[in-house]
Amino acid sequence: MTSQNPMRGASITIVLGKGRGYHSPVFWGLCGLLLACFCFGGSARADVGALIFLRPLAIVLLGFGLVRLTIDDIRAHAFAFSLAFVILGMLLLQLVPLPPVFWQALPGRDLVAQIDQTAGLGTIWRPFSLVPSGTRNAFFAALVPFAALVLGSQLSHRERRLLLPVILLAIGVTALIGLLQTLGPAEGPLYFYAITNNGASVGIFANRNHQAVLLAIALPMLWVFLSQNRLQRYLGVLLGIFIGLLVLVTGSRSGLLCAILALVLLPFLTLKPADQPIKSTGQVLRVAPWILLTGLGLIFAGFALWLGRAIAWERLQESTAEGEWRLAALPVVRDMIMQYFPAGGGAGSFAELYQRSEPDSLLTNAYFNHAHNDWLEVLVTDGVAGAAILLAAVLAYCRGVKRALASGLFPRDRGEQYQRLGLVVVALLALASISDYPLRTPFLACVFVLAVLWMPHSVGGRISQEPGLPSAP
Secondary structure (H helix, E strand, O other), X not given: OHHHHHHHHXXXXXXXXXXXXXXXXHHHHHHHHHHHHHHHOOOOOOOOOOHHHHHHHHHHHHHHHHHHXXXXXXXXXXXXXXXXXXXXHHHHHOOOEEOHHHHOOOOOOHHHHHHHHXXXXXXXXXXXXXXXXXXXXXXXHHHHHHHHHHHHOOOOHXXXXXXXXXXXXXXXXXXXXXXXXXXXXXXXXXXXXXXXXXOOOOOOOOOHHHHHHHHHHHHHHHHHHOXXXXXXXXXXXXXXXXXXXXXXXXXXXXXXXXXXXXXXXXXXXXXXOOOOOOOOHHHHHHHHHHHHHHHHHHHHHHHHHHOOOOHHHHHHHOOOHHHHHHHHHHHHHHHXXXXXXXXXXXXXXXXXXXXXXXXXXXXOOXXXXXXXXXXXXXXXXXXXXXXXXXXXXXXXXXXXXXXXHHHOOOOOOHHHHHHXXXXXXXXXXXXXXXXXXXXXXXXXXXXXXXXXXXXXXXXXXXXXXXXXXXXXX
16 A cells, blocks of 8 residues: 555646646647747748738637736746737737827828828828738737747746757758758749748748748757757757758858857857866866867858858858848938837838838839838837837846856856857847848747747846756766
8 A cells, every 4th residue: 555655646746747748738839839830930921821820820829828827927027028018009009090180290191191181081080000901910920929928938947948849840840941942943842932032041931031040049059958968069069060051051141140149159058067167177178069060160161162052151242232222221211210200100011111212213123021120120110119119128138148147157057058048049039130020920939939938037036047957967
């Protein structure tokens, strides 16, 4: 009788979710959301048919997460939830109809008022946004990463760490697809979107820049995931070289710069040996794989350049028509910021607003769908409110960096290592947003949310630490 009690207690423990093999329903719900975003969320366009499947599923999972959400979950990630609620609230307010005396007083609305007067429409109540359909799309698009935040905030520390191999598996699949795309025809069946970079390695995405930044993010993720022993670290070196070569093949200049920054930051993700000073031989040996990765990476990159396959480096060296077009449009974007300041034109309105301001000298057979600088586009569409949100996010990030570095240059345990990984991933996506719009794709937006959940956060005025996470051997 006595010998059976421990087994009975163990089985009860597993059923209740305390055992190592158990994962909560919320964990599987978030994995389902990531899978759906991986399959249907590789484009930032609003007219992609796959969104018909993705967004309703995300809303269902959001409802599932909200039912289980507790006040403690919100408190544990107070800033992230506060920012999410502010963004969603701002988008809804931009759709509220306003009396003419209010919306006509907003900057940049004079043309709309003249059209109403010329057409004899009288006094019409119009929303804050100049393009309500674009703002509605922005609101529903924001629900996808918000669902990831609601679900992810309820996970245990262990379950959040288990999301890393899930993301790495997804990156491996899109990397393989991208490799096959370079070997196949430019109009082949492996390109999943009608408007895409045909002939380039885009993987599951429509834009090669988004594929490249995801591959760049894979470098620090692999470094953290394969850091338990020396064999794993050298396996990470081989995979890192392969990923670096794929970044070169994509032809993405911003992706190449992100990969270089990721490589530079890898040593700061290396665990400090327990009870040893930083300058010890043990720490040097732990950084040795990074030295090997850097050296071999340069050698293989040189071979790729010699063979003419380092497309990203070649495009970085040369001025392209696409790059010149984007640079020429920057003064126009700057003027648009001032034209609609301080209110902005409304979320999701950039393409239409740009058509209004586009000079004849920049007219081509293509159209400017985004500013290709999300930091500036937010100022155009959301004005002072968008600037305040960005400033708050940057200040919170700097505070997170200060907390992470409080323990020294190197993390002391796996908990701190994952916190620094979150900071690095957020930094890479922020850098990529200077020349593109990666966070407008559902999959990368959800990866961004997971990185935020990994970052250091405060609970009751102190840093939340992960219990029971010893240093790796």
